[in-house]
Amino acid sequence: MLMQNIYKLFPFLIVFLLFSCSNGNGKADAYGSFEAEEIIVSAEGNGKILALTLEEGQLLKANQYLGYIDTAQLHLQKQQLKAQIEGTYAQRTDIPKQLKALQEKLSGMMNEKKRLESLLQSNAATNKQMDDLNTEIQVVRSQLDATRSNLNVQNKGVLSQIDAMEYQISSLENAIQKCLIHSPIDGTVLKKYINQYEFISTGRPIFKIADVSKMILKVYVTEDQLSSLKLGGNCTVRIDKKDKELKTYKGNITWISSESEFTPKMIQTKNERVNLVYAVKISVKNDGDIKIGMPGEVVFDENIH
Numbered sequence: 045m046l047m048q049n050i051y052k053l054f055p056f057l058i059v060f061l062l063f064s065c066s067n068g069n070g071k072a073d074a075y076g077s078f079e080a081e082e083i084i085v086s087a088e089g090n091g092k093i094l095a096l097t098l099e100e101g102q103l104l105k106a107n108q109y110l111g112y113i114d115t116a117q118l119h120l121q122k123q124q125l126k127a128q129i130e131g132t133y134a135q136r137t138d139i140p141k142q143l144k145a146l147q148e149k150l151s152g153m154m155n156e157k158k159r160l161e162s163l164l165q166s167n168a169a170t171n172k173q174m175d176d177l178n179t180e181i182q183v184v185r186s187q188l189d190a191t192r193s194n195l196n197v198q199n200k201g202v203l204s205q206i207d208a209m210e211y212q213i214s215s216l217e218n219a220i221q222k223c224l225i226h227s228p229i230d231g232t233v234l235k236k237y238i239n240q241y242e243f244i245s246t247g248r249p250i251f252k253i254a255d256v257s258k259m260i261l262k263v264y265v266t267e268d269q270l271s272s273l274k275l276g277g278n279c280t281v282r283i284d285k286k287d288k289e290l291k292t293y294k295g296n297i298t299w300i301s302s303e304s305e306f307t308p309k310m311i312q313t314k315n316e317r318v319n320l321v322y323a324v325k326i327s328v329k330n331d332g333d334i335k336i337g338m339p340g341e342v343v344f345d346e347n348i349h
Contacts, residue, residue, distance in 0.1 A: 072282065072341030074324070076263035078334050080254035083229060087244045088222035089113045096225065096240040098251055104227035113223040113244060122216045125209050132209070136202050139195045146188045153181050231255040234336070259330045261295065261340045264321040273300060273324065273344065280343045281328050291333065295342060299325040 096111035104110075157177055163169035235252040238244055261281055265273065274297070281295040301323040326342055328334065 073269060073344050074263035074265050075339065075341045076261055078259045078261050078328075078336060078338045078340055080256050080259055080336055082234065082252055082254040083231075084249050084252050085225075085228060087113065087246055087248050087250055089115070089219060090245050091115070091117075091223070092243050093225075093238065093240050096238075096250075098225075098233060098236055100233050100236050102233045104229075104231055104233060104253065106227060106230050108227040110225040110227060111240070112225060115220045115223045118216050118220050118223070122213055122220075125213050125216070129206055129209050132202055132205050136199050137195045139192065139199070142195055143188060143192060146184060146191060150181065150184045150188060153177065153184060157181065225250060227253060229253065229255055230257075254336070256334075256336070257330055259328050259334045259336075260298070261326040261328055261342060263324050263326065263340075263342055265324055266319065266321055267304070269344075270300070270322050273297060275300060278345045279326060280345070281326060282341050282343070283334060283338060293328045293331075293334075295326040295328045297324060298327045299323075 091114035094112060094114050098110050157174075160169050160174055160177060164171070164174060231253040232255075233251055234254055237249040237251060244250070277297045279295040279297065281293040282290045283293075285291045304320040304322055306320060328340075334340075
């Protein structure tokens with residue numbers, strides 16, 4: 045009979061032990077609400093949204109394509125610059141062709157100099173003739189160098205114009221790329237701010253997204269609790285389930301405020317608001333039951349016996 049009574053009481057003993065393991069008869073060490081790291085994706089271009097595949101609650105992958113803003117004007121500007129580049133290339137001078145006449149003249153004078161040297165050896169020419177020819181050769185060489193230098197300067201100016209236009213094309217291509225709408229992270233769409241075919245300007249929000257696979261429980265602790273907490277410390281997080289039951293999760297302390305503040309009025313009574321507390325953030329892996337704004341409580345491992 046005694047053993048049968050023990051077996052009948054066994055489930056109640058288990059419940060009793062579970063509650064006795066937590067701080068103060070199952071009471072939590074701190075309370076707060078869940079939040080997620082939310083990102084508001086804003087437009088980086090101006091124009092009409094010509095395509096947008098986006099719904100609230102939609103699960104997105106990082107870099108997933110969602111739509112685009114009208115880029116027709118940007119494409120036209122790009123094509124115009126390409127045409128200008130082709131026209132500017134045509135302004136370049138063909139330096140070898142421009143120097144050909146002077147080079148042929150110089151070559152002829154050098155041949156004349158060889159002939160004159162032969163005549164000098166046989167006293168059939170004078171030194172003055174040679175001096176005059178050398179002077180003419182020097183003049184042609186100077187003309188050749190000056191012409192080559194001027195043509196190089198002209199071509200550098202043309203190439204500089206082309207470089208400037210190519211930079212403008214790169215800027216337009218970057219602007220076109222920014223008109224494509226992508227998801228920045230893996231996450232869930234929390235809010236959609238605009239619809240397809242609406243006009244949007246730079247900086248205006250398109251949608252809000254958050255990675256809800258990991259939630260943050262932000263709680264507040266008193267100064268005497270703070271000394272026992274450390275970054276990376278483990279804890280037990282609990283949320284309400286139906287029939288007044290609690291569901292537990294493993295938590296990890298990821299941030300502890302270095303400054304105290306008055307207890308937030310939304311989670312404490314008027315009398316308790318005068319107490320100074322410290323904010324603590326706890327990371328929790330979400331199985332889908334935790335929602336943004338849901339209340340939660342925590343028992344720090346130091347208080348579990």
